[in-house]
Amino acid sequence: xxxLAITPDLIAQHQLTEPEYQKIVAILGRxxxxxxxxxxxxxxxxxxxxxxxxxxxxxxxxxGKLVVQGPGENAGIIDAGGGYVIAFKIESHNHPxxxxxxxxxxxxxxxxxxxxxxxxxxxxxxxxxxxFGPLDDPRAGARNRRILExxxxxxxxxxxxxxxxxxxxECIFERGYNGNPLVNVFALGVAKKEDICYxxxxxxxxxxxxxxxxxxxxxxxxASMASAEFTEESKQKRPNVQVGDPFLEKLLLEACLExxxxxxxxxxxxxxxxxxxxxxxxMGSRGGTGIEIELDLxxxxxxxxxxxxxxxxxxxxxxxxxxxxxxxxxxxxxxxxWGLDAVAIGxxxxxxxxxxxxxxxxxxEIPNRELADEAPLYDRPHIPSPARPFAPSPAQHEIEPTAAxxxxxxxxxxxxxxxxxxxYDYQVRTNTxxxxxxxxxxxxxxxxxxxxxxxxxxxxxxxxxxxHEGAMLAVAECxxxxxxxxxxxxxxxxxxxxxxxxxxxxxxxxVEAIEGMAEACRFFETPITGGNVSLYNExxxxxxxxxxxxxxxxxxxxxxPLTKDFKASGRAVMLLGGMGDCDETxxxxxxxxKVIMRELWGLPPALDMDYEKLVHGAMRxxxxxxxxxxxxxxxxxxxxxxxxxxxxxxxxxxxxLALESDLRPEWLLFHEGPSRILLSTAQPEAVAQIAARHxxxxxxxxxxxxxxxxxxxxxAVLVSAEVxxxxxxxxxxxxxxxxx
Amino acid sequence: MKFGVIVxxxxxxxHDAWYAVNRNLGQPAEFIWHDADTLGDIDxxxxxxxxxxxxxxxxGAIAKFSPVMRAVRQFAEDGGPVLGICNGFQVLVEAGLLxxxxxxxxxLKFICREVRLRTETTHSAFTAAAEVGxxxxxxxxxxxGCYYSDERTLDELEAEDRVAFRYVENPNGxxxxxxxxxxxxxxxxxxxxxxxxATEPLMGSSDGLVIFRSMxxxxxxxxxxx
Numbered sequence: 001x002x003x004l005a006i007t008p009d010l011i012a013q014h015q016l017t018e019p020e021y022q023k024i025v026a027i028l029g030r031x032x033x034x035x036x037x038x039x040x041x042x043x044x045x046x047x048x049x050x051x052x053x054x055x056x057x058x059x060x061x062x063x064g065k066l067v068v069q070g071p072g073e074n075a076g077i078i079d080a081g082g083g084y085v086i087a088f089k090i091e092s093h094n095h096p097x098x099x100x101x102x103x104x105x106x107x108x109x110x111x112x113x114x115x116x117x118x119x120x121x122x123x124x125x126x127x128x129x130x131x132f133g134p135l136d137d138p139r140a141g142a143r144n145r146r147i148l149e150x151x152x153x154x155x156x157x158x159x160x161x162x163x164x165x166x167x168x169x170e171c172i173f174e175r176g177y178n179g180n181p182l183v184n185v186f187a188l189g190v191a192k193k194e195d196i197c198y199x200x201x202x203x204x205x206x207x208x209x210x211x212x213x214x215x216x217x218x219x220x221x222x223a224s225m226a227s228a229e230f231t232e233e234s235k236q237k238r239p240n241v242q243v244g245d246p247f248l249e250k251l252l253l254e255a256c257l258e259x260x261x262x263x264x265x266x267x268x269x270x271x272x273x274x275x276x277x278x279x280x281x282x283m284g285s286r287g288g289t290g291i292e293i294e295l296d297l298x299x300x301x302x303x304x305x306x307x308x309x310x311x312x313x314x315x316x317x318x319x320x321x322x323x324x325x326x327x328x329x330x331x332x333x334x335x336x337x338w339g340l341d342a343v344a345i346g347x348x349x350x351x352x353x354x355x356x357x358x359x360x361x362x363x364x365e366i367p368n369r370e371l372a373d374e375a376p377l378y379d380r381p382h383i384p385s386p387a388r389p390f391a392p393s394p395a396q397h398e399i400e401p402t403a404a405x406x407x408x409x410x411x412x413x414x415x416x417x418x419x420x421x422x423x424y425d426y427q428v429r430t431n432t433x434x435x436x437x438x439x440x441x442x443x444x445x446x447x448x449x450x451x452x453x454x455x456x457x458x459x460x461x462x463x464x465x466x467x468h469e470g471a472m473l474a475v476a477e478c479x480x481x482x483x484x485x486x487x488x489x490x491x492x493x494x495x496x497x498x499x500x501x502x503x504x505x506x507x508x509x510x511v512e513a514i515e516g517m518a519e520a521c522r523f524f525e526t527p528i529t530g531g532n533v534s535l536y537n538e539x540x541x542x543x544x545x546x547x548x549x550x551x552x553x554x555x556x557x558x559x560x561p562l563t564k565d566f567k568a569s570g571r572a573v574m575l576l577g578g579m580g581d582c583d584e585t586x587x588x589x590x591x592x593x594k595v596i597m598r599e600l601w602g603l604p605p606a607l608d609m610d611y612e613k614l615v616h617g618a619m620r621x622x623x624x625x626x627x628x629x630x631x632x633x634x635x636x637x638x639x640x641x642x643x644x645x646x647x648x649x650x651x652x653x654x655x656x657l658a659l660e661s662d663l664r665p666e667w668l669l670f671h672e673g674p675s676r677i678l679l680s681t682a683q684p685e686a687v688a689q690i691a692a693r694h695x696x697x698x699x700x701x702x703x704x705x706x707x708x709x710x711x712x713x714x715x716a717v718l719v720s721a722e723v724x725x726x727x728x729x730x731x732x733x734x735x736x737x738x739x740x
Numbered sequence: 741m742k743f744g745v746i747v748x749x750x751x752x753x754x755h756d757a758w759y760a761v762n763r764n765l766g767q768p769a770e771f772i773w774h775d776a777d778t779l780g781d782i783d784x785x786x787x788x789x790x791x792x793x794x795x796x797x798x799x800g801a802i803a804k805f806s807p808v809m810r811a812v813r814q815f816a817e818d819g820g821p822v823l824g825i826c827n828g829f830q831v832l833v834e835a836g837l838l839x840x841x842x843x844x845x846x847x848l849k850f851i852c853r854e855v856r857l858r859t860e861t862t863h864s865a866f867t868a869a870a871e872v873g874x875x876x877x878x879x880x881x882x883x884x885g886c887y888y889s890d891e892r893t894l895d896e897l898e899a900e901d902r903v904a905f906r907y908v909e910n911p912n913g914x915x916x917x918x919x920x921x922x923x924x925x926x927x928x929x930x931x932x933x934x935x936x937x938a939t940e941p942l943m944g945s946s947d948g949l950v951i952f953r954s955m956x957x958x959x960x961x962x963x964x965x966x
Contacts, residue, residue: 156850160881161791163752247750247794254749338749423850425881427937428789430756444942446759560942 004034014041015228020376027370035307035356035364040371042221042274042312043281046535049375052501053533056511059518064527066490072286074115074199074269075189076529078491080555082448085196087121088188090129090456090495090551092534096241097183101150102157105183106244109158110316112187114270117253118319120197120260121189124431125443126159128169128185129456129495129549133178135412135737140178145738147181154244155185156423161246162253165432166424168441170456173412179539184495184532186456186551190445197260199269201283201291201322201348206266208280208291208346209328211335212252212318214301215276218242219314229500229538248317248340255338256319262334264327271318277311279320281354284368287322291368292355293346307356307363322348382507388465390588390601401640401669401711401718404596406729408637408670409644411595415733416648434561439633440481444558453487453554458497460545461589462604467509469604471516471548476612476674477635478552479524483616484633484677485562486623487554492521494531494550499543501535509546510535517548523609526552562623564632565649571629571704572684573655575639576622577615578697580673581606582663591636592670605672611696612675618694619677627687631679640669640711640719642678647709647723648730654723655680657702657711665718669711680704741959743769744782746812746828748803753789753826753936760936761786765952774806784821784955785812787828789881789934799842799884800831809835821865821955822928826882829920829930838923838930839897840889842882846913850883854944856908857919857933861901864922865958866929869950876947878938880911885932887914887921897921904929 004010011021014037024032024040032040046052062070068085069077075089093108109126116123130151133144159166164187201208219242259265267287269279276298284291295310305313323331328344335342349355354371356364399407408414421436433442433451444451455478463470479489494517499506521528537544566573587593588602622628630649634642647654661668681687684700691698702711709726711719743761747754754771761769772779774792779785792803803809809831816822816837824832832838845851859867859874870876889897894916897903905920912932920931935948 153849160850160883161750161752161794163790245794247791247796250750250752250791422853425850425852427852427879427881427934427943428752428756430759430937430943433942558942 006031006037014038015045016041020044023376027367035311036366038308038312039277039364039366042277043371044375048274048278050533051376052378052380052535053496053510054377055379056514059514060528061518061522062527062529064491064525067527067529069529071528071530074118076491076493077119077196078529078553080445080448080450082450083193084190084445084448085193086188086190086452086553087116087119088186088493088553089115089530090184090186090493090549091115091532092495092497093183093185094180094497094534094537097151098181100241101147102154103241103243105151105154106158107242107316108183108185109155110244110246110249111272112185113162113164113249114272116187116189117256118197118199118268118270119191120195121191122257123164123187123189124429125188125441125454126164126166126185127441127454127456127551128155128166129458130169130171131177131182131547132173134173134175136740137175137178144178151181151183152420152423158244158246160425162250163428165426165428167426167432167435167443168438168454171417171420174460174545176542176544179542180537180544182497182547184549186493188452188454188553195260197265197268199283199286200267201287201289202266203325204289204348204350206322206325206348207328207344208293208348209321209323209331209342210298210345211321211340211342213245213248213315214299214341215310215313216301216315217305217309217313220309220312229536242314242316244316251338251340252317252319255335255340259331259334262330264324264330266322266324268319268321271320273314275312275314281368281372283320283322284354285372290349290351290353290355291346292349295356295358297343297345299341299343307358311356380501380507381504382511383504385467385508385512388601390599391584392597392599399596401665402721404592404666405640405644405719408591408595408641409726409730410733411591412734412737413591414637414641416731417734418731419734434485439484439564440487442485442561449558451556451558453482453485453556454551455481456549456551458547458549460547461594461600463513463546463548464600465589465602465604467512467546468516469607471513472520473604473607473674474548474550475517475520475524475526476607476609478550479526479616480612480633482552482554483619484631486620487556489524489526489552489554492526492528492550492552494528494548496533497537497544497547497549498535499538506543513546513548520609524613562628562631564646565630566646566653566655566680566704567629569653569705571680571682572700573657573678573680573702573704574684574687574698575676575678575701576619576691576696576698577676578699579661580671580676582667582671582673587667587671590638590670590672592666605674607674614694614696615675615677618691618696621690622687625686625690627681627683628679629681631677634676634678635672638670638672643711644709644726646678648727652707652723652727653704654706654708655702655704659701659711659713661713665713668713669718741767741783741956742781743767743784743786744772744779745769745786745788746774746808747771748774748790748792748806750792750794751788751790753934757786757788757825757936760939761952764939765949767956772808774808776808777811779811779815783959785815787824787831789826789828792827792831798834799827800834803831804835813837816928819927821958823866824930825934825936826932829932830884832928832930837928838921839893840887842884843886843888844884845886851911852879852881853911854879855911855933857905858908860903860906863901864904864926864929866951866954867904869954869957875908876950877945878933878935878948880933882932886912887918889915900924905931
């Protein structure tokens with residue numbers, strides 16, 4: 001196969017352009033052979049090289065006083081104090097999850113977990129950000145339901161068996177995701193600071209060791225598949241999706257962490273996208289060294305595999321490590337204990353080349369640095385995102401508010417996701433302080449009395465209206481979620497999901513979203529320590545909403561969590577941040593506009609970052625003073641939905657809210673203006689004092705009571721409902737839609 | 741009282757059991773690797789939750805062949821207390837130390853949820869510190885937790901007072917709401933819910949401690965008397 005002639009057709013099949021091919025020829029000083037062409041094509045795919053986004057990703061802030069490791073490694077690392085660090089990252093597995101939902105999602109979890117324990121950290125939390133097409137879509141509903149069931153079962157299968165709790169996430173439905181579901185998985189692990197491992201090949205003569213599953217023909221060109229649009233033929237790519245084995249991954253985790261303790265490991269990297277190719281050349285590139293391997297030594301589960309296939313296979317649950325020469329046996333002993341293959345397949349050299357032999361013959365010889373780091377870089381043309389003006393007729397607003405509240409609570413975006421998260425083991429390792437359904441998930445680090453709060457957020461509708469403001473709102477919402485549970489945000493990871501970057505309007509979305517994110521992350525002091533870009537999320541020319549997803553982590557002392565539900569009747573209800581403001585333009589991106597009016601227009605809610613930050617500071621101080629009995633941030637569905645959600649605790653405590661506002665009723669109840677947190681307290685004066693000191697409004701909007709939710713404005717009753725009726729709507733909606 | 745926590749390669753609640761016993765109960769605990777031939781100087785065995793050998797076959801079907809299970813069987817025959825939690829319960833059933841089988845949940849899905857258990861007997865090393873009828877809150881987290889056996893065995897379990905716990909609201913279709921059972925000698929118990937996940941307020945419940953306290957009491961009759 002290595003002698004296969006390199007024709008323009010073959011180059012095009014590898015999704016390489018003519019100039020890219022010429023660059024390969026220039027680097028090698030000769031024509032590549034077939035194996036080398038395959039190696040370049042995966043390393044220079046959009047998925048591995050970020051060739052369309054790299055230029056703009058540089059705008060993101062990456063430094064902070066707690067950042068131990070920023071972008072460029074398998075995961076970012078933050079100092080958690082007490083000699084411990086946390087490693088975390090988010091990654092997408094969108095394309096495979098559309099083609100084969102169960103395995104696509106399962107291997108997405110597997111991939112990000114390996115990224116974490118590769119750094120020497122034990123995974124202690126997973127969160128998922130999911131996007132699907134509408135479950136009741138007239139054309140694609142049945143398929144969307146099947147994809148959701150498959151994705152959720154896949155995540156559960158992998159995470160539950162591996163033994164990491166899935167503690168939170170989000171799940172949103174839009175037509176644009178009909179042919180392009182998004183599966184973004186965030187994982188976080190914990191390690192002692194001195195145990196951090198890096199993915200660098202150092203020490204000439206050191207052995208390169210392959211561990212874990214045998215290599216098969218699965219997943220060949222997965223990275224390239226994830227770098228193209230879907231067409232009618234995409235189903236034929238099913239063999240490109242890998243199959244996951246969470247038990248094997250669990251063995252790999254334990255064996256790797258134990259092997260690292262021997263001190264004999266110099267560098268380690270998982271084999272994810274682009275498999276053996278990526279792990280060898282990236283470790284060599286980072287270490288400034290060469291790597292030479294003999295493919296005959298690679299454990300294989302199929303016979304007759306070609307060098308091309310072995311190098312490009314994306315078989316799961318494999319790691320590559322460099323050990324100290326002479327101490328190989330210490331490493332092998334650990335892997336034998338766990339019943340895993342561990343084989344020296346090569347060594348570190350000083351010539352900077354990735355040299356691949358097969359039956360002793362050289363089948364590829366490529367400079368590591370050029371292959372890994374000198375991928376083409378494109379400044380793709382981009383145009384500003386257009387305004388989306390629209391003036392709905394006032395008649396469209398005319399729906400009785402209590403009915404509107406029921407409609408929103410039963411909408412797929414807002415309703416309880418219990419059906420999903422009860423399939424996840426969200427408690428294993430007994431660190432979960434706040435699990436699914438909380439504003440932010442919290443897991444404790446038992447050793448140091450510190451907990452980590454985590455929130456994922458992204459709003460495709462907001463970003464469609466304004467990529468810049470939408471991205472900023474996602475950062476603000478994550479930080480608000482963390483503040484609502486009392487945590488200080490410290491760092492972020494991002495997953496940038498967009499359509500085809502070769503279209504200038506899509507490239508415009510990417511640039512604007514990154515710039516908005518950069519501005520907000522700088523402002524909230526949450527540097528981006530790593531992440532993932534997923535482009536070409538298009539099927540038959542229909543793209544997704546621009547969907548940048550933020551994952552932000554914060555730290556707080558380990559203690560009983562502040563939860564969102566009202567605890568007792570007779571308590572004051574306060575709206576920290578105030579009533580917010582809204583107008584026709586800013587109402588067009590709300591869930592009300594989507595669910596009730598079936599429209600999308602204007603701009604997302606207006607964000608004042610200075611004020612937002614003041615609200616967070618006030619909230620943390622209120623919590624620290626022990627004044628709040630409950631707190632819940634306002635987001636999708638605005639004040640009315642947030643108030644209802646606060647009623648759904650074990651006791652079913654409701655509230656009577658009496659508002660004084662000139663806003664139109666549906667704006668007052670359902671606008672999604674940020675910087676607002678609904679809390680209940682037995683000491684409203686003390687809360688008001690703290691809020692005033694921070695320059696934050698905190699009107700008393702009502703009082704908690706038994707069993708009913710009532711919202712009045714001046715003397716008009718807007719909402720009046722039994723809590724248990726609202727709860728039934730909220731809890732039953734998702735399963736009802738899946739059974740349709 | 742020294743607890744031994746058996747570690748199969750795919751055990752993933754082994755640390756949790758250790759933490760519950762050692763930190764929240766204040767008793768010594770150690771891990772025992774699955775290919776050990778002997779248990780050492782321990783006073784009680786815990787078979788923890790997880791996926792012992794991946795459980796791609798029936799849960800626990802391979803674990804029963806692990807060398808350590810011979811030692812566990814001997815330990816039980818000698819009267820030592822053996823507690824199987826979740827996957828540990830599945831292993832005990834596969835190994836024949838407890839009757840019946842655990843099959844897929846009625847809804848065919850993994851369920852993680854807090855449940856309420858009713859204590860059915862205090863006549864055992866695992867429930868002596870509880871009261872009959874006492875309701876305990878603790879989570880379940882399993883895909884195959886539906887307890888199943890033939891009618892005769894179920895009748896026998898009930899007649900011999902060997903149903904230790906029943907679900908107040910049956911989450912998984914278990915016959916006769918059974919959540920945990922005892923062997924005839926009452927020194928081996930398997931239960932699907934996770935008492936180790938309910939051993940301190942931060943976990944949401946401390947009700948699981950009563951099971952571990954019972955084990956300590958049973959081993960130290962003097963302490964019981966005091």
